[in-house]
Amino acid sequence: MNNLAPPEAVIKMYAAREEIYPREAKGRYATWRWICVWLTQLVFYGLPWLQWNGRQAVLFDLGARKFYIFGVVLWPQDFIYLAALLIICAYALFLVTAIAGRVWCGFACPQTVYTEIFLWVERKIEGTRSARMRLNKQPWSVARVIKKSAKHSVWGLVALWTGFTFVGYFTPVHALMAEVSSMGLGPWESFWILFYAFATYGNAGWMREQVCKYMCPYARFQSSMFDQDTLIVTYDKTRGEPRGARGRVTAGAQSLGACIDCSMCVQVCPTGIDIRQGLQYECIGCAACVDACNLVMTKIDAPPGLIRYATEHAITQRLSPKQIRQRVLRPRVLIYIGLLFLIVSAFSGALITRTPLKLDVIRDRGAMGREVEDGMIENVYRLQVMNTAETAHRYKIAVSGMPTISMASPDEVNLDGASSRAVPVRVRVDPKSGKAGSNKIFFTLTALDDAGLQVKENAVFFVPK
Amino acid sequence: MADFTSGFWSIYITVLTLLSIFGCGLLLWSQSRHKVVLPVDPLAATSITLDAPASAVAQVGTTGHVWDGDLTELNTPMPRWWMWLFYITIVFGLVYLVLYPGLGSYAGKLGWKSTGAYQDELKKADAQYGPLFDKYLQQDIKIVAADPQAHAIGERLFLTYCAQCHGSDARGSKGFPNLTDKDWLYGGAPDIIQTTILYGRHGQMPSMAAALGTDKDVENVAHYVLSLSGSTADPIKVIFGKAKFGSCAGCHGPGGVGNQALGAPNLTDKIWLYGGGVETIMETINKGRNNTMPAFKDFLGEAKVHVLAAYVWSLSNEKSNLYEQ
Numbered sequence A: 001m002n003n004l005a006p007p008e009a010v011i012k013m014y015a016a017r018e019e020i021y022p023r024e025a026k027g028r029y030a031t032w033r034w035i036c037v038w039l040t041q042l043v044f045y046g047l048p049w050l051q052w053n054g055r056q057a058v059l060f061d062l063g064a065r066k067f068y069i070f071g072v073v074l075w076p077q078d079f080i081y082l083a084a085l086l087i088i089c090a091y092a093l094f095l096v097t098a099i100a101g102r103v104w105c106g107f108a109c110p111q112t113v114y115t116e117i118f119l120w121v122e123r124k125i126e127g128t129r130s131a132r133m134r135l136n137k138q139p140w141s142v143a144r145v146i147k148k149s150a151k152h153s154v155w156g157l158v159a160l161w162t163g164f165t166f167v168g169y170f171t172p173v174h175a176l177m178a179e180v181s182s183m184g185l186g187p188w189e190s191f192w193i194l195f196y197a198f199a200t201y202g203n204a205g206w207m208r209e210q211v212c213k214y215m216c217p218y219a220r221f222q223s224s225m226f227d228q229d230t231l232i233v234t235y236d237k238t239r240g241e242p243r244g245a246r247g248r249v250t251a252g253a254q255s256l257g258a259c260i261d262c263s264m265c266v267q268v269c270p271t272g273i274d275i276r277q278g279l280q281y282e283c284i285g286c287a288a289c290v291d292a293c294n295l296v297m298t299k300i301d302a303p304p305g306l307i308r309y310a311t312e313h314a315i316t317q318r319l320s321p322k323q324i325r326q327r328v329l330r331p332r333v334l335i336y337i338g339l340l341f342l343i344v345s346a347f348s349g350a351l352i353t354r355t356p357l358k359l360d361v362i363r364d365r366g367a368m369g370r371e372v373e374d375g376m377i378e379n380v381y382r383l384q385v386m387n388t389a390e391t392a393h394r395y396k397i398a399v400s401g402m403p404t405i406s407m408a409s410p411d412e413v414n415l416d417g418a419s420s421r422a423v424p425v426r427v428r429v430d431p432k433s434g435k436a437g438s439n440k441i442f443f444t445l446t447a448l449d450d451a452g453l454q455v456k457e458n459a460v461f462f463v464p465k
Numbered sequence B: 001m002a003d004f005t006s007g008f009w010s011i012y013i014t015v016l017t018l019l020s021i022f023g024c025g026l027l028l029w030s031q032s033r034h035k036v037v038l039p040v041d042p043l044a045a046t047s048i049t050l051d052a053p054a055s056a057v058a059q060v061g062t063t064g065h066v067w068d069g070d071l072t073e074l075n076t077p078m079p080r081w082w083m084w085l086f087y088i089t090i091v092f093g094l095v096y097l098v099l100y101p102g103l104g105s106y107a108g109k110l111g112w113k114s115t116g117a118y119q120d121e122l123k124k125a126d127a128q129y130g131p132l133f134d135k136y137l138q139q140d141i142k143i144v145a146a147d148p149q150a151h152a153i154g155e156r157l158f159l160t161y162c163a164q165c166h167g168s169d170a171r172g173s174k175g176f177p178n179l180t181d182k183d184w185l186y187g188g189a190p191d192i193i194q195t196t197i198l199y200g201r202h203g204q205m206p207s208m209a210a211a212l213g214t215d216k217d218v219e220n221v222a223h224y225v226l227s228l229s230g231s232t233a234d235p236i237k238v239i240f241g242k243a244k245f246g247s248c249a250g251c252h253g254p255g256g257v258g259n260q261a262l263g264a265p266n267l268t269d270k271i272w273l274y275g276g277g278v279e280t281i282m283e284t285i286n287k288g289r290n291n292t293m294p295a296f297k298d299f300l301g302e303a304k305v306h307v308l309a310a311y312v313w314s315l316s317n318e319k320s321n322l323y324e325q
């Protein structure tokens, strides 16, 4: 055979997902993970059922464009608060990431939390890691069909309940419940419940680590918040290597490191990586490998912490926990804290001083300024008044800014709770008291029953030449 | 379809769109596998482990692209479901283009149109609020005017459709009548107001300059007109003007009290559509005036106009406080 040309091979640029069978981890961090699951889910599933002031405590009423969050009612004009809230969340995430790496990912991210719940179901029905692997290899049998359908049904139920709860944040949950039980759901509500249920089922049941690895944008840029003093899940190479299996002999005797190469840390990893190869972007910082290895270390009578939360500096410079803690307050962290503090105080200040009353002044353009009795000049405005409080109020409209200025139309207006209306008003001025052209004036709206409820808006009064 | 000036652009867009989509598919397909040259020792390729020499790993684990002699691109394959999502997206795009307009002037199998979507929204709103308006339509305008809810609806309608000309406070401006006084060009009875809104009005005053004669005559008549409402005017000019007023009496009546059948304004009060100065009145006489109030029947429909008419009528007929409800 004449084989002058070098051999060629076809490589695939797209690879099938390989099933990962995470082994159940038990230990300190696993407990924390479950606490997080419970906390987040209690809040998520419970919140919509909470009542406040005779309505749902937290309701994002998109149809009426009003967001109810306990005592606060946000209108579209308050969108800035939501934006600020998101910025605060983002900064808090940056801060936490700079200090402790991807703890959000490993402990509180919905993707992790639901995967955890779905894995629990899977374990209860299909058994341990090895049982699951065996089950998936064996040919289809009645037992396998039963197990699989049981698993998917439970998953489906959890997913549906999640979808239902999610929609319950946007439409009153009690009414939604009634609609569901009477099979009278509207097309959009059905769609969103099913859509969100499907997303939960797909993400937590099938996609799992693929979401973290390929879809999550945060996984891609979180490394920019990392530095050498960020806590990460690390394998202590100097202590562990060279690794190798052995009996119950002390490590020194075989001149082997502490790692017995039992691969427990790989088996528990939900993203299917080997942490012993160093920090990888796939690692979600769930610390399952820490728990697993600690268990192994205890069994072989070695001190725990071969895999542990440590910083890069801690490993290279052999820092003590105290020294690690001392390095937390470094410039990067201080800047994050400072910014966070600024935004949070600005946000809470704005929220506290927020008056539940808004006023927009629109000047009529049809008539610039008209002359009325006694040579007075009149301008017409449309006041868009929004009572964003939940109770009705009566407001007094006042104008100021020019010496002879006065209201020529009724100066009181009633508004129901959480309502808005346009009020046409006429304002009169003696032309001698202002310059020809534009004059700056102010409208002040004050609640008759609460002088603190007041807004002021500026406007322009036009005096014709 | 009048969307394109010539059939060419429709074809141009169609071809471009389809070519791009097929191009994407082709690219995807061509990039899903790749041929690489294996390392010289084929055994090294089959037994790569992490312990294998770096060169062997590098060679097989790369896409085979080499730049600058030694720069290679690692092959970390994308998941296959991702590729399938791309294919599904392409299929979705093609199906979409069959169903909805998108390919030049092709209208799509579902016949969807943006105007159709707008009409649907309108129909939905009419279905929702129709009964309320129909209820008011059955009632007498004066009764509707007394209904607080109808008043609020009327106010909103007025602010949306009428305030541009008549002002938010309905007091009008130059050339646009004030609707809150008792002075009406065509009459202020409820049904007349309704007719005005439904069918619109066209108020015309021809130029009277030629009929009156000289500029002097025009000025005299202007002074006479002023005197009709008791405004200050030159008594001499008034006398001369009175003699010429006959030409105007045809519409405004011999006494200048106007004629609501024609929409001719009453000249004996101090309410002026364009202003009560000599200059303005002379301008009116010289150039004439041409006013249009648009018809709202087709645009708003009878029921809404009914509520609107009630609101407008109430402005001048009650101690109607805009803010008390």
Ligand code: SF4
Pocket (backbone or CB within 6 Å): A235, A240, A243, A258, A259, A260, A261, A262, A263, A264, A265, A266, A276, A292, A293, A294, A296, A306, A307
């Ligand atoms: S669990 Fe610990 S001992 Fe076992 S392989 Fe991992 S690092 Fe080594």
Ligand code: SF4
Pocket (backbone or CB within 6 Å): A233, A265, A268, A269, A270, A271, A272, A273, A274, A275, A282, A283, A284, A285, A286, A287, A288, A289, A290
């Ligand atoms: S390497 Fe450890 S911490 Fe990272 S994802 Fe895997 S188990 Fe979790």
